[in-house]
Amino acid sequence: MVIANLFSFLKEVKEELAKVAWPSREQTIRYTILVIIVAGAVGLFLGGLDYILTALTAFFVNK
Numbered sequence: 365m366v367i368a369n370l371f372s373f374l375k376e377v378k379e380e381l382a383k384v385a386w387p388s389r390e391q392t393i394r395y396t397i398l399v400i401i402v403a404g405a406v407g408l409f410l411g412g413l414d415y416i417l418t419a420l421t422a423f424f425v426n427k
Contacts, residue, residue, distance in 0.1 A: 387395070
């Protein structure tokens, strides 16, 4: 019974994957580059914010 359910599940998964609108190669490359750029920008922003807050904290603690 468990095996039959497993095969039924896998068959349904295959049917659903056939319905998916997959992105083209160009779209995938474009989105990947966009994600890398956004992740880098967020990393730089958060790193800069961390640096500033650390400097401010050090300034007030050592004052």
